[in-house]
Amino acid sequence: MAPSNASARRAASSPAANIFLFLLAFRILNAFTVRTFFQPDEFFQSLEPAWQIAFGKDQGAWVTWEWRHQLRSSIHPLLFAAVYKTADLLATTLQLPSATRAELLIAGPKTAQAVVSAIGDFYTWKLATRIYGKDSRGAWTTRRWEDLARREHRADKGQLLVTILNPWQWFCSTRTLSNCLETTVTIVALDLWPWQWAAGSLSDGSRKDGRGTVEDRALLSSIRKCLLLAALACILRPTNILIWATLASFALLRTSWGNRMILVREVLICGSAVLAVSAVADRLFYGFWTFPPLRFLYFNIAQSLAVFYGRNDWHYYLSQGFPLLLTTALPFALWGLYQTLTFRTFSVSDRLQTETRIQLAVICLVMPFVLSLISHKEVRFIYPLLPSLHILAAPPLVQYFSPVIYYRSSHAYTPQRLLLIFFIFANVVIAFYTSVLHASGSLNILTYLRRQHEVHANGQKASVFSSASTANGITAGFLMPCHSTPWRSHLVYPTIDAWALSCEPPIGLTETEKAVYRDEADQFYDDPAQFLRDNMAGGLRHLPRRPSYVSPPDLAHPESQHPWPDYLIFFEQLEPTLQTLLRGSSYGECWRTYNTAWHDDWRRRGDIIAWCLDTTEQDNWRETQRRSRSTNTREFHLDRMIDAIKNEASRAQPKKGWKAFLPSASFSYPWSPSQPTFAAKFASWRRAVKAYFAPRPSSFWTLGRPAPNIRDLVPRWSSLRSYLPERPAWLGGKSRKKILERELWS
Structure with a gap:
């Protein structure tokens, strides 16, 4: 019997391994396809502090105000700091050129996040398999919803298809946001959660002895892993506690007294262990003892600093959050939620699956409801719910489109067939536009600056880790809304001396002072001319004539003022204003890149333009433009x-x-x-x-x-x-x- 059991286990694990390898390859391709800008937190809340951890404080990382006030846990940046150190060790061992080393440092976090995303997709499929069963072929021919609810036809495969074709998942899952890691950790923990406790049933294969089923070693190990991951998710994003408080309430109300004690005991043990590890990591990062989750809640709720970054309507998650997360799968997810919350089963074999789906549906409603009470809202705040929504959307989607596959030669299902083609086409188009075209200039401009630095480094070997004081590089200034581009994670070279407009929140101010507070970016766009006179070294009268890599500037300036850079970066919307203010100066256009066809922020509209002081670069750019226009004319x-x-x-x-x-x-x-x-x-x-x-x-x-x-x-x-x-x-x-x-x- 032992050999046959081993063969059965190998046969069962083979499809799962194949699916994981497929998802891993798919997400790696996904990660290197995404070339657009989404949220500043993708870089400033993960990669910038990770860069500082890995290479030191003198390497030019931009550490924002959240880290100076201990609002973030250092666990997330530590992951990418390890990736940076590994990539650096690999580049040093292979003696790679500086340009290749820079590309490797940029690709490292993308690859790591692709692995994290693939794990999340895989465990979403595993949970769907547990809920809907491994095989239910009889549902191919059924037409009644009651039968399909008991025997969903390959709903786990339907969930896998929904996950792969979801534009939001393609657009966001491979980004280095803490919400993406939170989503993966949450779905892995949900797969390990003891759903049978909330259903009032026994665990499969457990022993019914005097100690009860909760003493089963496999179940206890699963609970501990689940609670450790749940505690980690809450450390990453404190709002994740809404999911686990809801599930714990179901378990405590429906399970036995002995199980309640076990759950409380494991919560205390696992939660204390994760808090201890987090406290030690934060002590090493900040240099003193602190508790970031508590400070996060204090700053964002007690002081309402989150409102500084925008207010949203109370129905934001209903009118925009769910549609953006699900796109074409939205009708099936809504129908799945409705059917799950109104459907009842009396079969013992289906009770556990039904209760699991009900609890997933409840957390998909509780979390948006509570977060709607906060003024500042973002779609990524409810991103951890997307795997659960995919699982709930799978049965209605399979029920609606399964006849298209089963009755291939029938013309009666032509509308469903056309609708399926439209859904797939729409998802592919949306994913392509958002990940390749929309807001692509924010990353392209930094690639351009890296290459210019490699050309103009005074003949020095452009080492990635050279100190800015010992090597001479280019300078760049970004007249953009704050955090419009990545920073050192994509500039890479610390000898690129760059500055940008900041947007520090009104910390420690009264309500009256907060009402009239304007950050640096707001002050610039309120009156660009006055801002440049007051905040630039030399104002608008003493502008440099040659770039710093040709002749270092002689003009000293106070720290409160920005020096005029070799490269001035701004959005096309600002071009007429700067042409008027800098007329007669040595600045001229030397590069331009497409950014987006539209933008909800008027300050970020149009192309991204680079002006420089080097007249040779300006002449080369004009010649390139002239030849391009000439070629287009001849072809026309x-x-x-x-x-x-x-x-x-x-x-x-x-x-x-x-x-x-x-x-x-x-x-x-x-x-x-x-x-x-x-x-x-x-x-x-x-x-x-x-x-x-x-x-x-x-x-x-x-x-x-x-x-x-x-x-x-x-x-x-x-x-x-x-x-x-x-x-x-x-x-x-x-x-x-x-x-x-x-x-x-x-």
């Missing part, structure tokens, strides 16, 4: 010529029989048995035109010859006409030249 005219030739050939080709009534023409139709096909002539003519317009060598432009013009083709048209077919006599020869010239030059 060439396309118009080709379209004109096609239209002319379409009208000139004779048609016989019923084909005379068709508007289209075939380019391979021979004009006569002895002549070559028009397709061959047209291909030869197109090669001749492309050769004429091909880019010339650099010497062509330096000899003073003008760029080729489309009208230069006129003297050569006689040679090109030989490639065109003769117009039939019944159309007349003279009209051919008039029509052709009119379409070419119109």
Whole structure:
């Protein structure tokens, strides 16, 4: 029996291992596809303090006010600090160049977060498998919802499909936000939670001896792992306690007295252990004893500092939160919630599954309700609920779309089939736009600055860990709303001396002072001219003429003022203002990148532009733009010529029989048995035109010859006409030249 049991275990674990490997590869691809900016906390609450932990305080990390006031736990940055140290050790061992080392340091956190995301997806599938059963093939043919509720057809696979195709999951799960780690830790803990206690049932395979089922070693080990992870989630985000307080209430009310004692005992033990580890980590990070969760609640609730970052309507999570999380799966999730909270089963075998789904539905309602009482709201605050919503949305989705797969040849389910195609297409388009295009300039501009630093480092070896005082690099200033781009995690080189507008909250001020408080970014956008006069070294009268890597600036300035940088970065919305204020200065455009087609913040609209002091870079950029416009113009005219030739050939080709009534023409139709096909002539003519317009060598432009013009083709048209077919006599020869010239030059 032992060998057969081992074989059965291997057979059962093989599909799970394959699914995990697939999810891991999928999320790694996901992580390196996401090239857009979402929330500043993705970098400033994880990667920036991690950079400081790994490399020291002199390496240029931007540590925000939350860390100076001990609002955050250091456990999350410690994870990425270990990743940074590992990547640095690997680069040192392999003796990688500085540019390659910088790319490795950027890719390390992405890879780590991809693994975390894959684990979350895998345990969501595991919990769905536990709830809906490993096999229920009979539901393929059932039409009644009551039968489907008892035997959901592969609802675990439906949940897996929903998770993979969810645009929000693609957009957010591989980002280094604490909410993403919180979501993964929460779903792993939910898979280990003793659901049978709240259902009032016994654990599977447990012993019914005098000590009771709670003494089963496997169950007790599972409970301890669950509570340790739940405590970690609450340390990461204190609001996560709403989930576990709700589940603990179910368990304490429905289980036996002995189980209650066990649960209370394990909560105290596991919670104390996690708090002790967190306290030691924070002591090492901050240098003194502190308790970040308590300070987080004090600053954000007692002092209402969260309101400083925006207020939202009470229905925000209903009108925007759930739709953004679920997108096309929203109707199925709502129906799943309704069906779960109103459905009852009397079968003993289904009772545990039903109670589990009910508890998941309850936490999906309790957490948004409580968080709606707080003025400041964000979608990512309820992100830990998304796996549970996916599980609840799976049965209605499978019920609705399963006939499309089962009855493939039937036309009765064409509407469902078209709707499924539309859902998949919409999800793919949304995921692509948000992860590749929208707000992509915030990361592209830092890539540009890194490359410029590698070029202008005064011939020095651009070491990643060189001290800013011993190496000379470029300087950059960001006239943007605060935290509009990542920082040292993407600048990498500490010798890039950069500054940006800040937005410190009104800490320690009275209510009257808070009402009129304006941070540095607000002051700049209120009056850019006055801000630059008062807060820039030299004001608007003494501006540098050459970049700092050519000649260091002689002008000393107080710490309260910003120095004029080599590269000035801003959004396109600000371009007319700066053109007026800096007219006559040495600043000029040297790079521009697309950011977004629209933005809800008027200050962040348009492209991201880089102005620099280096006139050589400005000239190179202007030449690049001129060549790009010239190339686009030539391609435009060439396309118009080709379209004109096609239209002319379409009208000139004779048609016989019923084909005379068709508007289209075939380019391979021979004009006569002895002549070559028009397709061959047209291909030869197109090669001749492309050769004429091909880019010339650099010497062509330096000899003073003008760029080729489309009208230069006129003297050569006689040679090109030989490639065109003769117009039939019944159309007349003279009209051919008039029509052709009119379409070419119109």
